[in-house]
Amino acid sequence: MGTGRQKVVVIGAGTLGMSAAWNLQQRGADVTVLDQGGIASGSSGRSVGVVGTQHVDDFEILIRTHSLRQLRQWTAHGLTFHAIGYMRMGRDARDMALFEKSLFMQKAHGITSAQLLDPAAIRARVPHMNVDGLAGALFGPEDGFLDPHQMCTLLAEHVKAGGGTVRQNCKVTGAEMKGNVWHLATSAGAVTCDAVVNAAGAWAPAVATLFGQRLHVLPERHQAVTIHLSEPLPYTMPMVMDLVQGGTGTGLNVRHDRPGQLITEIHKVSPTAGENPDSYNDQLDEAAKDQLAELLLERMPDLPGASFGRGWAGLYPKSSDGRPYVGPIDPAEPSLVTAAGAGGYGIQLGPVIGQLAADWIIDGAPTSIPEARRLLPTPDRNRPIA
Numbered sequence: 001m002g003t004g005r006q007k008v009v010v011i012g013a014g015t016l017g018m019s020a021a022w023n024l025q026q027r028g029a030d031v032t033v034l035d036q037g038g039i040a041s042g043s044s045g046r047s048v049g050v051v052g053t054q055h056v057d058d059f060e061i062l063i064r065t066h067s068l069r070q071l072r073q074w075t076a077h078g079l080t081f082h083a084i085g086y087m088r089m090g091r092d093a094r095d096m097a098l099f100e101k102s103l104f105m106q107k108a109h110g111i112t113s114a115q116l117l118d119p120a121a122i123r124a125r126v127p128h129m130n131v132d133g134l135a136g137a138l139f140g141p142e143d144g145f146l147d148p149h150q151m152c153t154l155l156a157e158h159v160k161a162g163g164g165t166v167r168q169n170c171k172v173t174g175a176e177m178k179g180n181v182w183h184l185a186t187s188a189g190a191v192t193c194d195a196v197v198n199a200a201g202a203w204a205p206a207v208a209t210l211f212g213q214r215l216h217v218l219p220e221r222h223q224a225v226t227i228h229l230s231e232p233l234p235y236t237m238p239m240v241m242d243l244v245q246g247g248t249g250t251g252l253n254v255r256h257d258r259p260g261q262l263i264t265e266i267h268k269v270s271p272t273a274g275e276n277p278d279s280y281n282d283q284l285d286e287a288a289k290d291q292l293a294e295l296l297l298e299r300m301p302d303l304p305g306a307s308f309g310r311g312w313a314g315l316y317p318k319s320s321d322g323r324p325y326v327g328p329i330d331p332a333e334p335s336l337v338t339a340a341g342a343g344g345y346g347i348q349l350g351p352v353i354g355q356l357a358a359d360w361i362i363d364g365a366p367t368s369i370p371e372a373r374r375l376l377p378t379p380d381r382n383r384p385i386a
């Protein structure tokens with residue numbers, strides 16, 4: 001567009017969009033972020049912020065190690081990361097065999113601190129845990145949690161300090177390519193640019209439509225609630241996930257929030273209906289409280305004076321196969337890159353997705369992780385989700 005620097009608009013100021021913006025700016029682009037609401041006003045601000053590498057698939061671990069590296073870089077710029085550890089519970093020998101493989105895979109990607117725990121070692125770390133029915137756990141001491149609102153705000157400040165623009169209350173309503181320039185219509189006037197990143201979370205399909213593309217993301221509703229304790233625990237409880245990745249069913253997902261307060265979420269892997277991101281029920285329902293109470297009573301029956309506090313619901317923007325879409329939908333249109341569909345992992349994967357989205361815009365390929373070409377929204381992946 002004549003300035004010498006590539007002008008890129010990022011649609012969405014959630015974790016994916018803000019990370020893409022930061023990475024694009026680092027790589028020399030002139031960046032503008034547009035959000036129809038506020039920074040982290042979508043799914044990102046409704047998440048519980050868990051970040052970890054305790055997975056049982058090599059690619060999942062690989063991309064998370066890139067995210068962790070970037071998060072560490074951001075902590076040097078002021079991001080608060082609470083490395084309290086993450087414990088994934090295993091029920092049987094099959095789970096423990098998967099966990100053992102995970103240790104090898106994590107080691108290969110530079111994470112040497114992960115370890116297996118037997119039930120006694122679980123109790124030593126979480127004395128309130130009922131270990132009945134557990135074979136052991138996979139434990140990652142370097143995993144932790146962060147406040148996604150703080151992360152997005154911090155990245156926005158950096159983008160602005162670097163000469164970029166972050167416009168809130170600015171909804172993209174139309175798009176047209178004239179010559180090699182995108183002309184975007186927004187609720188706050190026209191914007192032109194050379195390239196666009198669609199990081200609109202649960203709204204990413206609606207944004208894709210504005211560009212004449214089809215994108216399949218299922219907005220799946222999930223709920224979380226704080227638990228108040230009558231007295232602070234005498235230890236910091238690591239994050240606990242009572243479900244093996246790739247397993248089915250419903251599992252308890254609890255983490256320390258602050259002394260005397262935990263946060264819990266029901267982690268479902270059963271399919272649920274998609275929601276309309278503009279009109280879904282964003283409040284916690286009574287049925288979910290009952291289900292959480294049941295799971296808690298089974299796994300942590302003796303928490304002192306536990307009672308539910310503030311609860312809420314938000315959306316997992318899910319892809320067809322549980323992996324994010326990163327890259328152009330149409331290879332003939334490389335100036336429109338999708339970064340969406342991170343499901344229940346958009347906080348921990350936000351940093352790496354942003355890095356890859358910047359690679360696609362600047363290099364036309366996922367140069368920092370060549371294996372991440374498999375995240376392209378190709379027709380076999382970008383398909384309707386039942």
Ligand SMILES: Cc1cc2nc3c(=O)[nH]c(=O)nc-3n(C[C@H](O)[C@H](O)[C@H](O)COP(=O)(O)OP(=O)(O)OC[C@H]3O[C@@H](n4cnc5c(N)ncnc54)[C@H](O)[C@@H]3O)c2cc1C
Pocket residue numbers: 011012013014015016017034035036037038039040041042043044045046047048049050051170171172173199200201202203204207222223224265313314315316317339340341342343344345346347348349
């Ligand atoms: C209860 C709950 C718990 C979770 N816990 C975790 C967790 O522990 N760890 C984890 O990794 N993930 C977790 N997640 C998932 C995580 O929150 C999401 O994957 C992530 O926030 C998705 O980020 P995003 O940037 O893609 O979308 P969003 O954060 O939704 O950002 C998209 C943005 O696009 C904007 N937008 C949309 N349309 C337009 C338009 N036309 N013009 C301009 N702007 C537009 C929206 O306003 C929004 O701000 C959780 C989610 C929920 C609901």
